[in-house]
Amino acid sequence: MSETGGQTTLDRDAVTGAVRRLERALGGFAALTLLVTMLITLVDVLGRYFFSAPLPAGHELTELLVGVVVYTAIPLITIRNQQITITLFSARWPEWLRQLLLTIVPLFSAVVMGLLAWRLIVQASKLAEFGSATIYLQWSIYPFVYFMGIMAVLSTLIYLILAIFRMKLSGGDADVGVSAV
Numbered sequence: 001m002s003e004t005g006g007q008t009t010l011d012r013d014a015v016t017g018a019v020r021r022l023e024r025a026l027g028g029f030a031a032l033t034l035l036v037t038m039l040i041t042l043v044d045v046l047g048r049y050f051f052s053a054p055l056p057a058g059h060e061l062t063e064l065l066v067g068v069v070v071y072t073a074i075p076l077i078t079i080r081n082q083q084i085t086i087t088l089f090s091a092r093w094p095e096w097l098r099q100l101l102l103t104i105v106p107l108f109s110a111v112v113m114g115l116l117a118w119r120l121i122v123q124a125s126k127l128a129e130f131g132s133a134t135i136y137l138q139w140s141i142y143p144f145v146y147f148m149g150i151m152a153v154l155s156t157l158i159y160l161i162l163a164i165f166r167m168k169l170s171g172g173d174a175d176v177g178v179s180a181v
Helices: 012-051 058-080 095-130 142-168
Strands: 002-004 007-009
Touching: 012 058, 058 142, 095 142
Parallel strands: none
Antiparallel strands: 002 007
16 A cells, blocks of 8 residues: 555555456466366267267256356456447437446446345355255255355456446546456
């Protein structure tokens, strides 16, 4: 932290470095999980067609890992500000309205993602309480759902940070991701 005009602020390089490390960690984990999912699918398909013996529990593993990949990618996409956006009408809106929406949309997204995170964590708790497990492998499902909830919480926090950054931007390009901090 450094002192600037009597205010304590986070060192921009430290924040940028932390964001970059988070991006690399999430990206690497998502890529590795996707690679494992692809290998499981490859072994399952080859086994099915050439040996009439699909990979036991291949479908279960794929289901669980796809959930992990998707929920790992959500905070990564949010950090990079790479969400799908439709700008069909916004080009005709006044500049003040576009700037306002650049703050409101992340706040709304944070609320929605926060609700999703809450429900995922509640569902994971119920799955843990009831001992829900996969059919073939008998793996507990709740750790995967907790992971999804944690990733949704992380996305919520990123959306809130984006909204704060966009509120503080007084000019220039307000359409930036956290990684542009």
